[in-house]
Amino acid sequence: MLVDLNNISKNYGEEVILENCNLSINDRDRIGLIGVNGAGKSTLLNIISGNLNYDDGKLFIKKGLEIGYLKQNNALDTSNSINDEIKSVFADLIKIGEKLEEMRKKGELDAEYSRLNEFFESKDGYNIQTKINIVLNGMGFRDYDKNTIVSKLSGGEKNRLAFAKLLLKEPELLILDEPTNHLDFEALAWLEEYLEKYKGAIIVVSHDRYFLDKISESICEIEDHKLIRYKGGYSQFVRQKEERVALEEKQYEKQQEEIEKMRDFVAKNLAKSASINSVGSRVKALEKMEIMAKPKVNRKKISLKFNTDIEPFKNVFHGENIKVTVGTEQKLICENIDFDIQRGEKIAIIGLNGVGKSSFIKALLGKIKFEGKARWSDNLKISYFAQENEQLNPENTILEEVHSRFPLKPQEDIRATLGMLLLSGDDVFKKIKDLSGGERAKVAFAIIMIERANFIVMDEPTNHLDYQSKEVLEQALKDYKGTLLFISHDRYMLNRVPTKIIEMFSNKFEIYDGGYDYYLSHKKVEKVETTKKEQSENSKQYFKSKEQRAEEVKLRNKKKALEKRIAELEEKIKRIQEEMAKPEIVADYIELNKLCEEMESYNQELEQKMEEWIELN
Template sequence: MILLQANQIARLFGAEVLFENLQLEISSRARIGLVGRNGAGKSTFLKIIAGIEAPDAGTIAKNKTATMGYLAQDTGLISNATVWEEMLDAFAAVRIIEKRMRELEIAISESNPNTANYQTILKEYDRLQHDFSEKNGYGYENEIRSVLHGFQFDASFYDQKIATLSGGQKTRLALAKMLLQSPDILILDEPTNHLDIETLAWLEGYLQNYSGALLIVSHDRYFLDKVVTEIYEISRRKMRHYKGNYSRYLDLKAEQLASDWKAYEKQQTEINKLEDFVARNLVRASTTKRAQSRRKQLEKMDRLDRPQGDEKSAHFLFDIEKPSGNIVLQVEDAAIGYSIEEILSEPINLDIRRKDAIALVGPNGIGKSTLLKSLIGELPFIRGEVTFGANVATGYYDQGQTNLHHNKTILQELWDEHPTTPEVEIRTALGGFLFSGEDVDKPIALLSGGEKARVALAKLAMNKENFLILDEPTNHLDIDNKEVLENALIDYEGTLFFVSHDRYFINRIATKVIELSENGSKLYLGDYDYYLEKKQEEAEIAALLEEKTVIATVSTGKQNFQQSKEQQKALRNLQRKIEKIEEELATLDEEITAAETKMTEPLVLNDHVQLNELNQFIETAQQRQEHLMEEWETLSLELEELT
């Protein structure tokens, strides 16, 4: 069933066209990803779909019965209620039904079953009970607990006032409430911002099973691959539709571009032939009519536009002035936190070698950014210290871009740090990061998040350090510029240590993963997918050990009361077998000694046949001894384990 249709949607800013003629269709249980460059108009289009803004042209047709929910990026929940009270509000309609059911239950208990009023009450109660069950009335509190747990809110948060929480917590709660409200069409603008990897994985699973339709803007390619089944791309003011997840969209887009070029080149060949024929034959009397016919054919031809392919992307590299030594950085048994009483993580051990590309992962709040700042000396370690190797030159990317000067222009920001570099070289470097012409005179204070990120990366590239410490370098970058950054870091000849929640980025860049937890650091020798596999193995082993511990505990309890008859029987059997082996070993020892003694007798020494027989007997007896000793050792170990 079609829930919503957008037809010929346009947004204009005076004479400038942001986009036009956009078409989109949302059906029941659709899983749609909306992609495009920063500034292409994705968020504006979502607001038009959600009815928050009106289009300059086109129409939105929505199923009248379909409910819609829209959550803008970085929207925090504003409320004076507690976390639990606010989540209960998502089920306000269900709770009204529940309240009425309680009233009817009292009325039923007090009414005469033989009256007409009693039957009326019963009918209303049956209807409400059906509606209550349909709306998950018997399980909505468990659903609230499940969603809050998924967003890293345990029971200790339930009674906290939302107004007292951090901005990131309010953002997660806004998304949690929207999910609990479960609208038929759920529109999410960058829902993965500021979520740690564990929460992202939970959200993916939740959205995969979501009962309604989804329309999502996201720059998280891993997330899009897991959740969406169709892609709408806004590019050059137009929109195109592709079936499949993000990876499939990339393949289809490449195929479409190749097909467009083939059709364009074929038509250009035909046009050139026709134009050449007209030019050579129009003035000749014998061929004028045919030339005029070709000219009319050219005039009527629907000419294809030249395929434009991808929009202009940034292009840059991270060079190094000189290589470092093999050992880049070492930390041993360090602790990070706010004070000796408030340690976030320990013991932390790092051994970073030249050309390592290491991703630092862990839950929000565990101290990943704190660790990076401790490594560069901005914050002290609570315990421990960092040791750098020979010739290490460190560059640091701060996710908050606090090292940018808001009172400077883009050009000044780079030139002031490299005053001896010619202006043309500074402008060339900035051009690689999509700043050209008058763009370089923009004040830093007026830039978007994506523009600030590109300025910060430009500064980093200019410095040519051989060890880059990066804190969420993909934040604020669109997908195309993320890919440019990835390619630049893959070609980088130095060493990388970075924090990121972009799993696709980690998979492409990282050769190792370090997980940070309250119990310190743990190294995994592989990319993100390898890290996930090992975590799954660890979880399975832990579950198995826990199960064995429970069984052993129960078993021990029973044995303390009365040792099982089977174990007693096994003990007796083992003891009897061991005693029998010991008796046989003693007998064999005596027989071997007797045979060896006999071999020394004068009569036997001159009887080669008898000597040979005795020798064979001794060898056989010794082999039997060895076999019995092995069996004795095995049985003794079993006896030791049982006792």
């Protein structure tokens, strides 16, 4: 066991954050930690990592446990280059490698060299650069100049570099707080594969449901200050939680019925002497009964339903040779694009940040000028959800904003729709500028629901939503009978909603007829040759260093054998010389001649072995 939390509680003043939380973390555990904002996820991680005291309970941390904690503000030496900063992980090992190289050059292949080399090999020191290349490439630094100074990197790039350093340290317990931020799809796929093979335990906080499904073997949810653990990934958690809540409510209701029946019996029979024993037994049973607390589960979820009144023609949109540029410098977004949308399709557009996905859909909607041919279907009614909902008037209240769009609609109907999104009571009088991102999104959803459009365009609709609201939105879009075009980086949504995925590049679209898993499987096929080439290069580096080590061992063994033979020959010659000095040998010409010939043979071999030893050194 690495870590064990036993009835851990934490308060901030009068505010309860965690209450009687229990959690065990063992070797190679893969734990996803979820909960609404402010539930106490970061508090729990800081307690586990030893960075925060707790108020009550017991905490066991294995002696000498190496913990690596990825936060959103990991410190880097910004004066270093990327290369120097990443190599700082192996600073001590690199020094040993440099010393070994120096000893080799000087020919000091002695016992000290053997000891250092054995330690260096045990730490996989000869593969440091290969490891660095693999992790930097995986984290999106493949095409970077590694001499770039860290201070010149963006915030997202610095976070990725800090993450790469942490992975290379390979701590026994890896704690990750929103690790998927700033990573593109390719880096995410690499990270999931890397973490799957990671030798240590992992506990991760993430809003990325697809990521949690990929790496988690259990999900821990903090709700109402308590921590509950579920087996499996995120998808299994959703099902298991629904089953648990339903069971708890059923058990509570059943117990309440039993209590009510017992109380009724006592009340009706208390005055009857014949029933006095039965009444007493019921009273005792009530006193001994462990009364279940009413399940404190927030059952309030938003409700979404996108309806449409009219059906467009089959060909919703047809575009030829579309070219989009933006800004005074006419920055090219895309060109030579042929693009069709058919009725009922649900199309997701993906692509690297900055490729121009938002600009492209704005061009289609006529908000940005573009070149080429474009033809929309007749009787088409379009609703648009902007990424930051900038179409909303910040000075309006919620009610004013929606009513301004539909002045003829009764206010009661508008408030009923807002109520479906948990915007009710005095909330409707809040100004748009004072709303959170999630609340602004709900106002935009309410407008789309009332519009009843047959074509919905959305730009990152799951941003700012909690995981429950994301589930509701995705189901509403799946049930929607109209046509949908949306941009998203949410891979869980990309797997559930679209019938087609379009990957956007500056000069082309690549179309995949399925969800994210389908897209990913086909991308893997396309990248096989590239991957093989990279693996080949890494293998070459690995086997090159392996061959070098084998050659060193061979030379070292040869030197030892020579030194042993030289010592043997010197000892033999010494003994012969001692023998030849004896009076009886001096008087025996035949024996003396025999010893002289033997010593000459040994001297010749000794001279040869000494020359070989000198060459090796």
